[in-house]
Amino acid sequence: RAMELPPSHFLAARAAAVALGYLCYLRGGPGRGLELRELRRARRQDIDDVGHKYYLELELEDVLDKDRTVTCTAEVLYPLGNKSSAPDVQVTVQGELRSTEEADQEFYNRMRSLEKELVAENIPDSHGNVPPELEPIHLLARVASGYLIWQNSTENTKFHLARVKRVKQVKRNDEDLQFDYVVLLHEMVSQELIPWEVTVLWHPRRGARVSRDRRQTGHGAG
Amino acid sequence: DQVLHIVPETFQQVQHLQHLCSTLMLDLWKPLLLEDIRAGEDLHIRVPAPLVQEVKEILDQHMISHRVLIPDVQKLLDQSKPRERSSHRQVSGGYIYTEYHPMEEIYQWMTQIQKNNSELVTQHILGKTFENRTMYYLQISQPSNKPKKIIWMDCGIHAREWISPAFCQWFVKEILQNYKSDPKISRFLQNLDLYVLPVLNIDGYIYSWEQDRLWRKNRSPYNNGSCYGTDLNRNFNSSWGSVGVSFNCSSEVFCGSGPESEPETRAVSQFIKSKKSDIVCYLTMHSYGQLILTPYGSTTKPPSNNEELMQVAKEAAAALTGKYGTSYRVGSTASILYSNSGSSRDWVHTIGIPLSYTFELRDTGTYGFVLPADQIQPTCKETM
Numbered sequence: 001r002a003m004e005l006p007p008s009h010f011l012a013a014r015a016a017a018v019a020l021g022y023l024c025y026l027r028g029g030p031g032r033g034l035e036l037r038e039l040r041r042a043r044r045q046d047i048d049d050v051g052h053k054y055y056l057e058l059e060l061e062d063v064l065d066k067d068r069t070v071t072c073t074a075e076v077l078y079p080l081g082n083k084s085s086a087p088d089v090q091v092t093v094q095g096e097l098r099s100t101e102e103a104d105q106e107f108y109n110r111m112r113s114l115e116k117e118l119v120a121e122n123i124p125d126s127h128g129n130v131p132p133e134l135e136p137i138h139l140l141a142r143v144a145s146g147y148l149i150w151q152n153s154t155e156n157t158k159f160h161l162a163r164v165k166r167v168k169q170v171k172r173n174d175e176d177l178q179f180d181y182v183v184l185l186h187e188m189v190s191q192e193l194i195p196w197e198v199t200v201l202w203h204p205r206r207g208a209r210v211s212r213d214r215r216q217t218g219h220g221a222g
Numbered sequence: 223d224q225v226l227h228i229v230p231e232t233f234q235q236v237q238h239l240q241h242l243c244s245t246l247m248l249d250l251w252k253p254l255l256l257e258d259i260r261a262g263e264d265l266h267i268r269v270p271a272p273l274v275q276e277v278k279e280i281l282d283q284h285m286i287s288h289r290v291l292i293p294d295v296q297k298l299l300d301q302s303k304p305r306e307r308s309s310h311r312q313v314s315g316g317y318i319y320t321e322y323h324p325m326e327e328i329y330q331w332m333t334q335i336q337k338n339n340s341e342l343v344t345q346h347i348l349g350k351t352f353e354n355r356t357m358y359y360l361q362i363s364q365p366s367n368k369p370k371k372i373i374w375m376d377c378g379i380h381a382r383e384w385i386s387p388a389f390c391q392w393f394v395k396e397i398l399q400n401y402k403s404d405p406k407i408s409r410f411l412q413n414l415d416l417y418v419l420p421v422l423n424i425d426g427y428i429y430s431w432e433q434d435r436l437w438r439k440n441r442s443p444y445n446n447g448s449c450y451g452t453d454l455n456r457n458f459n460s461s462w463g464s465v466g467v468s469f470n471c472s473s474e475v476f477c478g479s480g481p482e483s484e485p486e487t488r489a490v491s492q493f494i495k496s497k498k499s500d501i502v503c504y505l506t507m508h509s510y511g512q513l514i515l516t517p518y519g520s521t522t523k524p525p526s527n528n529e530e531l532m533q534v535a536k537e538a539a540a541a542l543t544g545k546y547g548t549s550y551r552v553g554s555t556a557s558i559l560y561s562n563s564g565s566s567r568d569w570v571h572t573i574g575i576p577l578s579y580t581f582e583l584r585d586t587g588t589y590g591f592v593l594p595a596d597q598i599q600p601t602c603k604e605t606m
Contacts, residue, residue, distance in 0.1 A: 006557075008557075008558045009558060010557065035587070037549075125592075127321075127595050129324055149591050160435060160588075162592070184436065186590055189466075190474060191438060191453070192474050
């Protein structure tokens with residue numbers, strides 16, 4: 001009942017982007033970014049009255065350690081009709097991801113001990129540069145974007161994080177770090193750049209969670 | 223220049239050597255001071271090329287045994303410098319191809335390239351942009367009495383895709399630097415002329431440097447100046463306005479007020495039409511996505527020469543992957559990307575040019591349009 005799709009087909013590629021977004025949200029962090037190395041296999045299934053389901057085999061790489069890849073299987077179900085409902089994603093990662101415990105703790109301590117809250121703009125800059133001390137902030141933006149991409153994708157869209165427009169750290173009374181981002185998401189089909197406000201809470205042991213997000217109106221200029 | 227290794231055996235030899243070094247003002251590498259030369263210890267001296275023979279004769283006269291440690295100091299220096307720097311100077315006086323350049327510098331570069339390679343390169347006017355800037359292309363053509371077919375390549379139709387003009391510049395440099403020494407390139411140029419348009423959407427490119435790094439379209443105004451920019455790659459006369467476009471100026475894929483409504487589009491299409499019977503291959507460079515795209519975008523119905531198109535593209539992708547392992551996907555825009563109409567590549571194919579490709583260069587979304595400059599070299603090298 002599930003039809004084989006050529007991995008280069010745009011429907012397969014779009015579903016893979018959703019799976020990647022979900023994984024970035026679940027397993028990414030200031031010390032780990034995941035990227036799609038290759039989509040190995042894709043199948044598609046029409047489920048009556050439910051939606052379209054994709055079965056994917058992906059090879060992922062660690063952005064900070066490109067020689068290292070892991071295989072992953074994913075199921076992405078786009079629900080019928082109700083467009084405001086997020087795709088349902090299940091993933092299984094085969095193998096180990098590189099541990100980031102030490103780097104995470106160091107980042108956490110550094111951010112907690114800052115006298116003035118961190119503020120930054122335009123990551124990367126126009127020439128693609130990210131200053132080393134902002135690399136974890138950039139990676140955390142990929143985590144947040146992963147959430148947005150997962151929650152807002154349809155079979156007619158394909159999102160990537162284009163750039164962090166602005167980020168502001170917000171000090172908290174509890175143990176979490178909080179970063180308020182404005183990210184620019186590039187949507188491939190319409191070619192639009194969509195500015196999106198997103199707040200991420202992160203803790204070295206508990207991981208990341210998005211507490212608030214809001215799509216901004218207007219074009220992501222500037 | 224050579225560096226000699228000597229181990230003086232006696233105090234007398236040490237004295238001779240000290241005398242020799244100070245009279246000829248030889249460069250001591252080890253030890254650093256004349257008074258530290260000792261019997262039984264290593265002595266390394268650099269001898270300027272014109273003095274090498276004389277010094278060796280003097281050492282032989284005094285029966286001081288020596289051997290050559292470094293036979294050619296300059297060669298060693300050249301090897302340790304990054305290759306590009308010395309090659310740049312030959313082709314166009316120090317231009318740095320591993321950085322992104324603003325339009326002013328690209329204009330200067332074109333003039334320099336023609337000046338330094340006038341036996342092969344001529345610069346021509348293609349037309350003008352909306353903001354009245356001149357569009358130039360470079361013609362690379364080896365003088366010959368036989369008529370030659372043409373390969374056309376344009377870059378920078380979308381302003382934010384900076385890696386694309388960077389590739390055109392790299393491509394020109396690579397050809398000019400190696401056409402004498404690389405048999406593949408020299409054979410190529412015997413039979414084909416190369417026409418390269420380094421920046422098609424000049425107004426947009428400048429805007430992406432000065433105002434909005436992520437701008438895509440050109441800069442022509444609509445709606446009484448309340449909105450700017452047509453997507454030039456939706457503005458060509460190939461199923462114009464049918465699919466994958468917007469008629470709203472505020473959209474990134476606004477296709478203009480009609481096919482070829484934009485001066486940049488007309489400049490390209492008029493030229494290509496005039497040379498149509500001689501052009502065998504059309505290449506248009508974009509980013510990002512790591513794709514080689516074949517016609518069409520507006521329909522999944524394959525073009526008549528699809529087999530040939532796909533075979534050539536697959537070989538190109540394989541060669542590309544062979545360099546650094548970067549994987550490219552190959553297929554028609556409609557099947558692997560999205561539906562679109564009015565693209566330059568589709569229009570070129572419909573007027574009869576058989577091989578027509580869109581390249582989407584690195585990467586696949588990690589940096590997207592803001593590809594770091596340190597990826598210019600690997601991207602360009604693999605795409606060559």
